[in-house]
Amino acid sequence: MEVKVKNPWHRPVVIFLACVITAGIIIMVAISVVQYKPLHQKYKYGIVLDAGSSHTSVFIYEWPAEKENNTGMVRQKHTCNVQGKGISSYSDNPMGAGTSLKDCMEEAKQKIPAHRHHETPVYLGATAGMRLLKMENEEASEKVLDSVARSLKDLPFSYQGARIISGQEEGAFGWITVNYLSENLRKPTGTLGALDLGGASTQITFVPQQEIESHDNSIDFRLYGNDYHLYTHSFLCYGKDQALKLSMGKKIESTPKADETHPIELRDPCFHPGYNFTRTAQTVFNTPCMKKVKMANENFFHVGTGNWSQCRQSIRKIFNTSYCPYSRCSFNGVFQPSVSGNFGAFSAFFFVMDFLKLTNDSLDLTKQKLATYCSTPWKEIAETHPHINKKYLSEYCFSATYILTLLEDGYKFTSNNWNDISFIKKRKLTIVLDEADVVVQTTPKSLHQAEVIAVGAVADVSEYLHAIFQIPSIFGK
Numbered sequence: 001m002e003v004k005v006k007n008p009w010h011r012p013v014v015i016f017l018a019c020v021i022t023a024g025i026i027i028m029v030a031i032s033v034v035q036y037k038p039l040h041q042k043y044k045y046g047i048v049l050d051a052g053s054s055h056t057s058v059f060i061y062e063w064p065a066e067k068e069n070n071t072g073m074v075r076q077k078h079t080c081n082v083q084g085k086g087i088s089s090y091s092d093n094p095m096g097a098g099t100s101l102k103d104c105m106e107e108a109k110q111k112i113p114a115h116r117h118h119e120t121p122v123y124l125g126a127t128a129g130m131r132l133l134k135m136e137n138e139e140a141s142e143k144v145l146d147s148v149a150r151s152l153k154d155l156p157f158s159y160q161g162a163r164i165i166s167g168q169e170e171g172a173f174g175w176i177t178v179n180y181l182s183e184n185l186r187k188p189t190g191t192l193g194a195l196d197l198g199g200a201s202t203q204i205t206f207v208p209q210q211e212i213e214s215h216d217n218s219i220d221f222r223l224y225g226n227d228y229h230l231y232t233h234s235f236l237c238y239g240k241d242q243a244l245k246l247s248m249g250k251k252i253e254s255t256p257k258a259d260e261t262h263p264i265e266l267r268d269p270c271f272h273p274g275y276n277f278t279r280t281a282q283t284v285f286n287t288p289c290m291k292k293v294k295m296a297n298e299n300f301f302h303v304g305t306g307n308w309s310q311c312r313q314s315i316r317k318i319f320n321t322s323y324c325p326y327s328r329c330s331f332n333g334v335f336q337p338s339v340s341g342n343f344g345a346f347s348a349f350f351f352v353m354d355f356l357k358l359t360n361d362s363l364d365l366t367k368q369k370l371a372t373y374c375s376t377p378w379k380e381i382a383e384t385h386p387h388i389n390k391k392y393l394s395e396y397c398f399s400a401t402y403i404l405t406l407l408e409d410g411y412k413f414t415s416n417n418w419n420d421i422s423f424i425k426k427r428k429l430t431i432v433l434d435e436a437d438v439v440v441q442t443t444p445k446s447l448h449q450a451e452v453i454a455v456g457a458v459a460d461v462s463e464y465l466h467a468i469f470q471i472p473s474i475f476g477k
């Protein structure tokens, strides 16, 4: 006979187990609810590194994965400034270039949800600092690029490339950015020309009113269903840091030595009275922008005299306007149609003019204010701005005078069209995507490749970024 043994623990165990299972279900539901939210935010991301001559910035873009009403807003979700100098400064320690990106890329990992990492494209574009390093020491420039590439490939993101972009591309990107910012590409109204002042190069890009006489200065785009025919030029060595070296180099070469035992005293009208520093000639001549000189190991005294009109004269000497193989030139024999329409001036154009509060004046008033500023004693300037980086602070007089000379004597802006230039901070980039066909193409010689890109309407930003980064292949470089 079978005896049913009554287990006294049976009911409590069942109750206990039921409780545990219920609690488990609640916890699991709670976890999935919490996780459900980001999953259903459905954003996509892209990362672009702008490796400038003076520093590298990391931009994270974000846009809805599924476009509602066919419109997708792309926003710059986050910017991170890489600590230290630009990647081209790592020529003696290439590994350091890759390492320098670590903190910002760690931040990118935090800002982008983990489940999106693998599909997030990451691009690095290096500008004029690396162009100069490549001219000076190609092997070193390759090592630096290898090092940043390796560091980006080590991340969970989708590595798309790290390369030096051409001056033409840089001009084109600047123009596209300025016009995206002002939503001009979506309106039938005119576009803004773009003026970009970096440390090592400067770019001018606009829709010309006359025929482009030199092939190298022409780019053709199709964006949002409109065709654009642009003039662009990038002046290598005419960013404000290289221009300062060019201008100081010229002064040093024409300064007589009092005697063999004393260093040269460079009396510099572009620096404030009372400014006085000892420098090595190496800091001026260590650039492929100038001929190597013998005195590179010598010291010189850099002494400010604060005279705006003399400063202007000295800066004019770095622009060669004595020859022009075309109907019109800006300087150094470079073709340029006359400037027309409105311009957005950004990067160092903005930093400098904004610091000096010179963004809203007439050309004449700008000159008057600048003359007063340059003649202000260095002690007074330094006391008024104790928290501003001393290098920037000491150079604002030079930088602003250079900006005026470049715009007036170089690009031929006049007091009549000076106020067509708006000094703009690149605001957070917001790109509105609807059925945006981003098509980029250029001269007939590489039309084949251009057509390949032209076939597909750009569905989302990663493709837009891709298209942008493809420009060089269309340029046939």
Ligand SMILES: Nc1ncnc2c1ncn2[C@@H]1O[C@H](COP(=O)(O)OP(=O)(O)O)[C@@H](O)[C@H]1O
Residues within 6 Å of the ligand: 051, 052, 053, 054, 055, 086, 127, 128, 129, 197, 198, 199, 200, 201, 202, 239, 240, 241, 347, 348, 351, 352, 355, 392
């Ligand atoms: N707050 C500031 N004041 C003055 N100059 C600045 C400021 N911030 C950045 N700059 C300058 O802006 C320039 C930026 O150039 P960068 O983009 O690094 O070089 P490039 O585009 O030539 O590769 C540099 O000359 C840098 O010193």
Ligand SMILES: [Ca+2]
Residues within 6 Å of the ligand: 052, 053, 127, 197, 198, 199, 347
């Ligand atoms: Ca730049």
